[in-house]
Amino acid sequence: MSAVGRRPLDAAEAPPDWPAAQDRLADEAVRLALERSGEAGVRLREAGIAHPEPRGVAGLRDVAVLAKDDLPELQAAQPPFGGMLGVDLGVLRRIHRSPGPINDPEGQRADYWRMAPAFRAAGFERDDIVLNTFSYHMTPGGHMMDAGLRAVGCVVVPGGVGNTAAQAAFASQLGATGYVGTPQFLLTLLERGREDGIRATFRRALVSGAPLPLDLRRLLEEGHGVSVFQAYGTADAGAIGYECDAKDGWHVAPGVVVEVLDPGTREPCEPGEPGEVVVTSANPVYPLVRFGTGDLSTFRSDACNCGRTSPRLAGFLGRTGEGVKVRGMFVHPRQLAEALRGAPGVRRYQGAVTEEDHRDVLTVSVEATPSRPPDLDELAARLRDATRLRVEVRAVEPDTIPEDAPPIVDLRERS
Known part of the structure; x- marks a missing residue:
């Protein structure tokens, strides 16, 4: 009509x-x-x-x-x-x-x-x-x-x-x-x-x-x-x-x-x-x-x-x-914090939401502690359980993430 x-x-x-x-x-x-x-x-x-x-x-x-x-x-x-x-x-x-x-x-x-x-x-x-x-x-x-x-x-x-x-x-x-x-x-x-x-x-x-x-x-x-x-x-x-x-x-x-x-x-x-x-x-x-x-x-x-x-x-x-909506679900910083609390090898982290071919992508960047690298597959499983979403986890170089960086940022373009 x-x-x-x-x-x-x-x-x-x-x-x-x-x-x-x-x-x-x-x-x-x-x-x-x-x-x-x-x-x-x-x-x-x-x-x-x-x-x-x-x-x-x-x-x-x-x-x-x-x-x-x-x-x-x-x-x-x-x-x-x-x-x-x-x-x-x-x-x-x-x-x-x-x-x-x-x-x-x-x-x-x-x-x-x-x-x-x-x-x-x-x-x-x-x-x-x-x-x-x-x-x-x-x-x-x-x-x-x-x-x-x-x-x-x-x-x-x-x-x-x-x-x-x-x-x-x-x-x-x-x-x-x-x-x-x-x-x-x-x-x-x-x-x-x-x-x-x-x-x-x-x-x-x-x-x-x-x-x-x-x-x-x-x-x-x-x-x-x-x-x-x-x-x-x-x-x-x-x-x-x-x-x-x-x-x-x-x-x-x-x-x-x-x-x-x-x-x-x-x-x-x-x-x-x-x-x-x-x-x-x-x-x-x-x-x-x-x-x-x-x-x-x-x-x-x-x-x-x-x-x-x-x-x-x-x-x-x-x-x-603070919440960001990803694929129809709100993701809150507290969910990331709870999922990564006590995770071995994690010094700092930051989530970012981007869009590829009209699909939301949630990526969590992780800085490793000096003593050991984190298990990225384990972190992805923790984050998936906390958010009920598929999360991509990647390791970044030390001091890539500022100490005062927001826990999650929305980088999608709006039109």
Whole structure:
């Protein structure tokens, strides 16, 4: 579907007064947080908010932002959810673990992470057969997308990660018309299918978890005939934004309040001015108030002609926190530190993320101690266990890595 705005919108996607809807949502999130979240309740009371009353989004201005990078320490001090869970453990459907490590609850509600609007906007329909290549093991990505697809009425093929040849063949045999996963793995599947003489059947894809440079989008759409849409969300907050037919920015998803704040001053940024995406969610299971995702974006100032009244984010502009996303998975410096702690022969190390042929590559450079060289294969195994990613390890000359060098750097070009 090439024309913009032909898909019907529900009231949540296009309320007549979006700011008023956001104010009501913020007030409900505050009420739930005061009643159910010890962590958020502390920050609200410190800001002078001790009782639920109409304040709207502007009333959150003095509430301190909780950084996503602070969750591992909070959860370690008060397991398993750092005092943020709004229900008893026994009523959860699943408990997931994201890299960090961060524990993520999943409540009983259908489409718990509210992904269905993103799939509808991308044109996924009832009875579509869709290959979901996000992981179903421990991390929540596979289940996040699975629930949204089922809410739309799609038939889900739970492919998970890896097994490229088998997934390409199975999807073709089933006539799968949809794909869900990172854009880089979609390219890998399509190219492997061509090599193996497999007919590609994907017509559309919803991609997330990794950047989508313009040249990669063109390659997928013009070179392979797949219409590609982006979705943006986290395991903590669920869906945050998604593309419509215009493919010109991410509409703020129904069910969350989104602010873009200056990382230093915590003041709201003007449209066009980059800042951190900060989310407030009225989720009874896991109420969030001013949750800092660590992602950088900016609001668009122009309206979209698709009919949605929600504001739009301009896309992913980088990270404020220490975590770096690699092949759809966050890698934190603490993971590298834990993996290499006590490893024989390691004096210093530094991770670097690069991109080769639209594929993320994580390389860890290691300086050896004077007494012995490190076992690079052992280090690679340690890092793979810690990050659940394939990691290339290489030895470098002494004093190559400065003493104050950051533990991980992102050297990918963004476009």
